[in-house]
Amino acid sequence: MTIAAVRTTTAPVTGEKAQIAFSNVTLDLGGKRIIEDLSFDVKPSEFLCVIGASGCGKTTALRLAAGLYQPTSGQVNFDGAVMREPRRDVAIVFQDYGKALLPWRTAAGNVSLALETIGMPAAQRPARIDALLKKVGLPNHAGKYPAEMSGGMQQRLQIARCLAQEPKALLMDEPFGALDAMTRQGLQDEVLTLLESSKATVIFVTHDLEEAIYLGDRVIGLLPHPGRIGIELPIDLPRPRDQLTTRENPEFLRLRRELFDFIKASES
Numbered sequence: 353m354t355i356a357a358v359r360t361t362t363a364p365v366t367g368e369k370a371q372i373a374f375s376n377v378t379l380d381l382g383g384k385r386i387i388e389d390l391s392f393d394v395k396p397s398e399f400l401c402v403i404g405a406s407g408c409g410k411t412t413a414l415r416l417a418a419g420l421y422q423p424t425s426g427q428v429n430f431d432g433a434v435m436r437e438p439r440r441d442v443a444i445v446f447q448d449y450g451k452a453l454l455p456w457r458t459a460a461g462n463v464s465l466a467l468e469t470i471g472m473p474a475a476q477r478p479a480r481i482d483a484l485l486k487k488v489g490l491p492n493h494a495g496k497y498p499a500e501m502s503g504g505m506q507q508r509l510q511i512a513r514c515l516a517q518e519p520k521a522l523l524m525d526e527p528f529g530a531l532d533a534m535t536r537q538g539l540q541d542e543v544l545t546l547l548e549s550s551k552a553t554v555i556f557v558t559h560d561l562e563e564a565i566y567l568g569d570r571v572i573g574l575l576p577h578p579g580r581i582g583i584e585l586p587i588d589l590p591r592p593r594d595q596l597t598t599r600e601n602p603e604f605l606r607l608r609r610e611l612f613d614f615i616k617a618s619e620s
């Protein structure tokens with residue numbers, strides 16, 4: 353895999369049609385208001401990061417985007433259609449890769465499952481599985497079971513399985529939260545590189561402010577109780593991003609300070 357991140361897509365042009373649109377979304381769960389009047393758009397191929405203090409509703413917002421929850425009022429649209437249930441062209445990458453993968457299937461078997469789901473004929477699957485495992489840096493691990501793989505490898509496998517669906521959108525919930533710093537940075541770059549060819553739209557939830565700035569075209573921060581937008585920052589850092597030079601860029605440091613102050617204020 354490459355070292356520098358190769359994602360050249362720039363922030364979307366204002367007025368471009370939204371792929372994912374939250375319109376005045378409110379959600380009550382168990383008699384409690386979790387999300388209130390949440391409105392935002394995500395443009396095709398945009399990389400939107402969502403940050404916020406623990407419990408502010410980031411995962412819940414992602415579940416709404418996935419069609420796993422229905423709003424109490426307002427609506428979530430995908431390509432102009434109301435999101436009433438999960439769709440095959442919207443894939444979810446979870447933090448808990450251990451639970452997302454089938455332990456009794458090999459790496460190839462786990463990717464195959466997604467290909468079976470989209471109805472790819474059996475004869476075409478081996479070549480596609482090889483290509484996907486190669487893409488995520490696991491070309492020699494097709495026969496391994498998840499338990500035989502490191503955390504970073506399992507997360508790569510989960511990403512390969514999601515890409516097998518050829519999704520229009522990837523919803524990622526703290527996908528690298530359980531990984532060590534070096535593995536995490538490597539995977540950040542790999543995801544940016546993969547998206548360069550897949551052009552999928554991304555909503556990426558993270559606690560890590562630097563990760564959000566490094567990856568995103570835009571960052572939104574949620575305020576808690578109930579979850580609502582408190583800050584929205586376009587990230588105009590040049591692409592391709594680079595783990596050293598991007599993070600040293602004065603604009604990166606300014607954005608980090610702004611998000612840090614936001615989180616601190618939202619927790620007090």
Ligand SMILES: Nc1ncnc2c1ncn2[C@@H]1O[C@H](COP(=O)(O)OP(=O)(O)OP(=O)(O)O)[C@@H](O)[C@H]1O
Nearest residue numbers: 381382384386404405406407408409410411412413
């Ligand atoms: N099914 C549910 N029923 C009732 N309350 C819920 C339910 N799911 C989530 N909540 C509450 O909604 C709030 C937001 O939860 P959510 O998991 O979306 O936050 P988060 O920002 O992702 O948190 P974290 O950063 O800690 O993962 C929390 O107060 C949580 O307890």
